[in-house]
Amino acid sequence: MRLKSALFFTVPLEFKISTGASFRSSHHVIAIERGGVSGFGEGFGNPYRAMMALGAQAGHILCEARDYGLEELREAVSSGRLRPPMCLELALLDLLSREAGAGVSELMGGPARREVRAFHVIPIRRKEEMVREAVRLASRGWGLKLKIGRGARQDLELVKAVRKAVGPGTPIAVDANQAYPPRTAVNLFRRMERYDVRLVEQPCFKKDLAGLAAVRRALDTALMLDESVSNVVELHRAVEHGAIDVLNLKICRLGGFFKALDVLQACADNGVGIYVGTGRELGIGAAALLHISSIVPNGLFYGCEIGWWHFLGFNIVREPLGPVGGVVEVPRGPGLGITLLEPERIRELVRSRGGRPMDTAPHLLGLRSTAYTALQRATSLLHALNRPYYLARELSEALRRPLAFI
Structure with a gap:
């Protein structure tokens, strides 16, 4: 088993939420190979850290996993004996499933559904722009998740305008990204319920479980948590506080595909609903999200959020992965069911959007990685200055764990 190829790239992209902002989107795509069979994985975020992680870990992890089947890989990752980066875990998942001649969801116990209700996120922009985008997406069959948190009056006007524009049939979720104190959140979302909102996501600070309850x-x-839950222990804590109806289950937040399956099982055991969310996954990661969505038990599934490629202006796989009649078909075929x-061609697409492929690792990777992270955090911190509730809670949390910001 060997690392066959790795491609890193960054594309200019403005994406704003109530408590942060970013102005570029960085991704990496890898292929591994064993016996003529290839598996594909992807990741996103700090490209320099990803380069260092792959350089330091890929050889060891691929050597360790050389005799694994899918169950052995899941046990090794869930137990913590093997800690692959997300891109490498997805590539191993794809490769081992292809070798078994079956789709990922079939090897995870069989799909409960072959079609998935798909949602698309709309970041914070001017109200008129968000309404136009909502109409465009709804006309193509997408459910909508609106990023909100600019202020109670503005949020209420936005949701009212979107509901009027798209009509009663399109499901709408809203995500405040921790922007509001509990009392403000109660007043706002009680009033917003008249516009038939399906889910209210993370209205208050992630550690304020009493306020969320x-x-x-x-x-x-239904109240959905995201930032509050990054593992099974935190899920149980939210359940004990009565602070959760639905979990935004993200592979990237929960530590990878198999850790996400562990949290999915804990949700099922506790009757917590599941909305499968996206970080910045493109086609490979989106296929994994669709496979996870397909095995969520009936009665607990609230939707799957994909479509980050629309912000970039291109995808990295041949399959369209878009909704038809409001649903997306789970990819068929062995592995994740996608074709890279x-x-x-990916390099051409990156350059066409003003982006930059990085085929070789630059000098001073460690320093570049630190600078990249510091810039991202500073940008988000500056953007959060107009959210005093969130900023005060975040700084208080940072003072308790000073190494978290270093």
């Missing part, structure tokens, strides 16, 4: 008790709309574009 108070919001949940006050609303008829040729590397040179």
Whole structure:
């Protein structure tokens, strides 16, 4: 088993939420090979850190996994004996499933559904732009998740305008990204319920489980947590506080595909609903999200969020992965069921969007990685200055764990 190829690239992209902003989107795509069979994986975020992680870990992990089947890989990752980066875990998942001649969801116990209700996120922009984008997406069959948190009046006007524009049939979720104190959240979302909002996501600070529980008790709309839960222990804590109806289950937040399966099982055991969310996954990661969505038990599934490629203006796989009649078909065929574009074609697409492929590791990787992270955090911190509730809670949390910001 060997690392066959790795491609890193960054594309200019403005994406704003209530408590942060970014102005570029960095991704990496890898291929591994064993006995003529290839598996594909992807990741996103700090490209220099990804280069260092692959350089330091890929050889050891691929050597360790050389005799694994899918169950052995899952046990090794879930137990913590093997800690592959997300891109490498997805590539191993794809490769081993292809070798078994079956789709990922079939090897995970069989799909509960072959079609998945798909949602697309709309970042914070001017109200008129967000409404136009909502109409465009709804006309193509997408459910909508609106990023909100600019202020109660503005948020209420936005949701009212979107609901009027798209009509009653399109499901709408809203995500405040921790912007509001509990009392403000209760007042806002009680009023917002008249516009048939399907889910209210993370209205209050991630550690304020008592406040989130108070919001949940006050609303008829399901309360979804994201930032509050990054593992099984935190899920159980949220359940004990009565602070959760639905979990935004993200591979990237939960530590990878197999850790996400462990959290999925804990949700099922506790009757917690599941909305499969996206970080910045392109086609490979989106296929993994669709496979996870297909095995969520009936009665607990709230939707799957994909489509980051629309922000970039291109995808890295041949399959369209878009909704038809409001649903996306789970990819068929062995492995993740996707076909990666040729590397040179991906490079062309990156350059066409003003981006930059990085085929070789630059000098001073460690320093570049630190600078990249510091810039991202500073940008988000500056953007959060107009959210005093969130900023005060975040700084308080950082002072308790000073190494978290270093």
